[in-house]
Structure formats: structure tokens, C-alpha cells
Amino acid sequence: MTGERGMSTMSKRGFLAGTAAALAVRSASHATTPDSARKRSYRRIATEEGFTIPEVDAAAAAANRATGGAGMPNNPAVREAFRNAAADLGEGRIAAMDAAGLDIALLSLGSPGVQNFPVEQARELAQLANDRVAAAVRAHPARFAALATVAPQDPEAAARELERAIGTLGLNGLLINSHTAGETLDAPRFTPILDALQALDVPLYIHPRDPLPSMRGLDLPGFNVGWGYGVEVGTHVLRLIAGGVFDRFPKLKIVIGHMGEMLPFYLDRIDNRYLWEWNFRGATPPLKLRPSDYFRRNIWVTTSGVNYWHPLRYTIDRVGIDRVLFAADYPYEDMARDVRAIERTPLSISEKRKLFDINASRLFRIA
Numbered sequence: 001m002t003g004e005r006g007m008s009t010m011s012k013r014g015f016l017a018g019t020a021a022a023l024a025v026r027s028a029s030h031a032t033t034p035d036s037a038r039k040r041s042y043r044r045i046a047t048e049e050g051f052t053i054p055e056v057d058a059a060a061a062a063a064n065r066a067t068g069g070a071g072m073p074n075n076p077a078v079r080e081a082f083r084n085a086a087a088d089l090g091e092g093r094i095a096a097m098d099a100a101g102l103d104i105a106l107l108s109l110g111s112p113g114v115q116n117f118p119v120e121q122a123r124e125l126a127q128l129a130n131d132r133v134a135a136a137v138r139a140h141p142a143r144f145a146a147l148a149t150v151a152p153q154d155p156e157a158a159a160r161e162l163e164r165a166i167g168t169l170g171l172n173g174l175l176i177n178s179h180t181a182g183e184t185l186d187a188p189r190f191t192p193i194l195d196a197l198q199a200l201d202v203p204l205y206i207h208p209r210d211p212l213p214s215m216r217g218l219d220l221p222g223f224n225v226g227w228g229y230g231v232e233v234g235t236h237v238l239r240l241i242a243g244g245v246f247d248r249f250p251k252l253k254i255v256i257g258h259m260g261e262m263l264p265f266y267l268d269r270i271d272n273r274y275l276w277e278w279n280f281r282g283a284t285p286p287l288k289l290r291p292s293d294y295f296r297r298n299i300w301v302t303t304s305g306v307n308y309w310h311p312l313r314y315t316i317d318r319v320g321i322d323r324v325l326f327a328a329d330y331p332y333e334d335m336a337r338d339v340r341a342i343e344r345t346p347l348s349i350s351e352k353r354k355l356f357d358i359n360a361s362r363l364f365r366i367a
Contacts, residue, residue, distance in 0.1 A: 042353035044339060045360040048205070048257050048304040048327035049105040052086040053132050056109065056125055059117055085331040086110055089136035094143055100335035102328065106364060107133050108147040108175040112209045115152060115180045122151035126161055134169035145172045145366045147205055152180040155189055159196035166200050172364040173255075175205040179212055184236045186243035194249050203253035203300070203363055208233045208261075234261035237299065238270070238291070246294045247287060253363065257304035257327055259311045264301065264318045267292040295319065300363055302327035303355075307338040309345045321351050325359045 085093070089107070097105060109129050114122040126149045133146040148165035150158035165171045174197065176185070185194065185206075197204050208229030233256055246252060256263075263270075270291045289297070296319055303312060304327035316324055326342060328335040342355065360366055 041349065042357040043103040043361075044101060044356045045104040045106065045326065045366060046102055046328040046330065046335065047106045047255070047302050047325045047360050047364070048207070049107050049330045050086050050110040050332070051089055051107045051133060051136075052083065052110050053129055054087065055128055056114065057083060057087075059121065059125060063116060082331055089133065089144070090139070094140065096330070096335065097143065100328070101339050102335055104143060104145060104360075104366060105330070106145045106147060106172065106360065106366070107136070108205065108207070109133075109149045111177040111207055113149055113175070113177045115177055115209070117151075119151060119153045122153055123157050123161070125149075126151045126158075127164075130161070130165045130169055130171065134165075134171060137170070145364060147171060147173045147175040147364075150174065150176070150193070152176055152185075152190060152193060155192040159192040162193070162196045162202075163200065166202055172366060173203040173205060175207055177207045177209040178233055178236050179209070182212055184239050186239045186245050194245065194252060197253075198249045198251050201251065201253075202365075203255050205255040205257075206233055206236060207257065230258050230261040233258075234263050237261070237263060237295075241287070241291050241294045242285070244285065244287060246289075246298050250298075252298055253300065254298055255300045255302060255325075255363070257302045257329070259303060259306035259315050260299070260301040260319070263295060263299075264315045265311075267295060267318060296323070299323070300325060300359070303338075303342070304329040305333055307333075307341040309341075312342075312345065316351075321354050322359060324355055325363070326356050 085096070093105070097103070114125045114129070117125065129149045133144075137144045137146050148162055148169075148171045150161045150165075152158050162174055165174075174193075176193075178184070183189070209232070211229075211232040237254065237256060240246065240254070274287075274291050287294075299319075300323050301315060301319060302325045306312075307326075307328075312324070326338075328338045342352070347355065
């Protein structure tokens with residue numbers, strides 16, 4: 001959850017402490033899976049792990065200075081610690097993973113990615129980010145995989161860059177930070193991106209960013225990340241369902257974090273009111289399936305930022321263990337804490353194997 005507005009005081013303290021501890025640890029060899037994995041019957045793969053590159057940071061800083069927009073946290077120590085951790089695509093990050101008992105990180109460019117930049121600059125930075133993270137994966141193939149970055153501002157170019165990132169660079173899917181220039185992916189102009197995703201048979205991770213101006217009130221201080229982000233992405237997914245995107249693209253694979261951005265908890269209510277509006281008001285375009293059917297067919301959920309037993313158990317009950325993947329949300333969350341939290345749950349070894357390893361390996365084709 002690499003955010004546009006920064007971290008709370010509590011998470012800042014945890015982040016600084018966790019980063020300092022992790023970076024103090026150095027394992028004997030970072031090139032291969034840690035020895036701890038050999039004692040388990042599964043690997044631990046984390047699927048929402050942020051990175052950045054200096055060029056994107058510099059462009060974002062310049063844009064924020066020009067517009068007065070929000071950027072990195074104001075606390076200089078937090079800002080520096082975050083940038084260092086997110087920009088580390090080598091030994092420091094792997095040391096932090098080793099300290100947490102994490103085997104593989106699925107890397108993605110932090111929110112809002114390149115989606116706030118002018119089109120030409122966004123295209124160039126997306127290509128650069130993909131080249132840079134692909135090099136990190138080649139250098140550490142047993143420890144890293146990665147999701148591509150594109151500039152949705154230019155959907156045709158975005159589709160071409162996705163094809164390059166998957167076909168040439170060998171990346172594992174795509175991440176888009178929700179809305180672009182106020183539009184969500186159900187807008188017809190984004191069809192080339194959806195076409196490419198389905199043709200390539202790779203998943204799209206929809207990551208949060210600050211809510212749209214039209215969603216006034218979700219940016220409440222102290223609640224933007226914890227509530228506004230989830231409502232924003234959850235609404236985005238409902239727009240895909242209501243807009244018939246999954247009827248047109250039945251093989252589309254969407255991943256959302258934070259235990260499903262609250263949607264698993266509302267599936268019955270959403271179905272009920274959809275059917276009511278369709279049958280009694282005629283206000284809803286007919287869909288081939290119920291909303292919850294699309295969710296269970298086309299959506300996967302990660303635990304990023306919500307590695308707690310009760311919401312995890314409920315989500316598994318609603319969508320099935322095969323649809324839930326572990327994520328740590330580094331560097332905004334504590335990898336070691338989240339790994340411990342899941343390992344201490346009453347899940348069976350078979351369920352943990354799916355949550356930590358099998359589901360991510362299959363969905364993202366991680367060898």
C-alpha cells in the first residue's frame with residue numbers, strides 16, 4: 001500500500017524500527033531461497049511488495065512542488081527510510097526478507113506509479129521501471145518476481161508495453177493504481193489494456209490510491225488509507241462488474257489487496273440489492289451472473305495490510321482458500337509480524353501452503 005499521502009505516526013514508528021532491525025541482518029547467501037524454507041513444505045511468497053526508482057521519485061517530487069500536492073511523509077527520517085527501503089532491489093531488501101522468513105517478493109511500483117505524469121513522461125518512466133525491476137529479478141531469480149507498470153493515460157501504448165514486459169522481460173502480470181485522470185477501467189477507452197490482459201492470460205492487480213474528488217469524505221485525516229483506499233478500490237471493482245466488463249472479458253483475472261477491499265463482507269448485500277434494482281426498478285443493466293459469481297470467478301484477494309485471523313477466516317469462507325494469497329505490503333507494513341500472524345492462525349498446513357505458495361505460484365506463474 002505505497003500511498004500518496006504517507007503513513008500514520010504509529011506505522012512510522014513501526015516502519016522505522018522494522019527497517020532498522022531488518023537492515024542489520026545479513027544472511028550468508030541471498031541468491032537462493034533461505035534455509036528456513038527447506039524446513040517447511042511450502043515457500044512464503046508475498047504479493048504486494050512496493051519498490052521505486054530514483055527517476056520516478058524525482059518526477060513525483062517535481063510534480064508535487066509545482067502543484068502543491070501531497071507527496072512523501074513530512075518527517076525527514078521516515079521519508080529517507082521509506083525511499084531507501086523501496087529503492088533497494090538487492091541485498092538490503094533480501095536481508096529484510098530473510099529476517100522475516102519471506103522467500104519471494106512480488107514487486108510492484110509504488111502508488112500512484114506513473115499515473116499522475118504527462119503521457120510521454122509516464123510512458124518513458126513505465127518502461128524504465130519495468131527494465132529496472134526486470135534486471136533485479138534476473139539478478140535474484142529465486143527471491144524476486146515482478147508486476148509490470150504501464151501508463152494507462154495512453155491505453156494503446158500501455159497494451160504494447162504490457163506485451164513487452166510479459167513477452168520480452170518475463171514479468172508476471174500488471175499493476176494499475178486504480179483510477180487514471182479520474183477514470184476507472186470500465187471506461188471504453190481502456191479496452192486495449194483489458195484486451196491485452198486477457199490475450200496474455202496474466203493478472204491485473206488493482207492497487208489503491210487517493211480517492212477520486214467525487215468521493216469526497218473518504219480522504220478524512222487518519223482514515224484515508226484505512227478506509228478510503230478500500231472503498232475506492234472496492235467501488236472500482238463494482239464498476240467493472242456493473243459495467244459488464246467480465247461478460248466481455250470472461251477470462252480476465254483481477255487481484256485486489258487488503259482482504260478484498262471489504263467486498264467479501266458485502267457480497268450477499270450486493271447481490272440482494274442488485275437483483276432488487278434489476279427486477280423491481282429496472283435501473284440496472286442485466287448481467288449474465290450475480291455480482292458475487294463474478295467475484296468468485298474473476299477476483300483473487302490478498303491479505304496485504306489485513307493479516308488478522310477473523311477477517312481472513314471469513315474471507316476464506318466466502319471466496320475459498322484457492323482465491324486468497326499472502327501479501328505483506330512492504331515497506332509500509334512489517335513483514336515479520338505479518339508472517340508470524342498467519343503462521344499462528346489455526347489454518348491447516350495444506351491451507352497455509354495454498355495461502356503462502358501455491359495460489360501465488362499458479363496465478364502469477366512464479367517458478
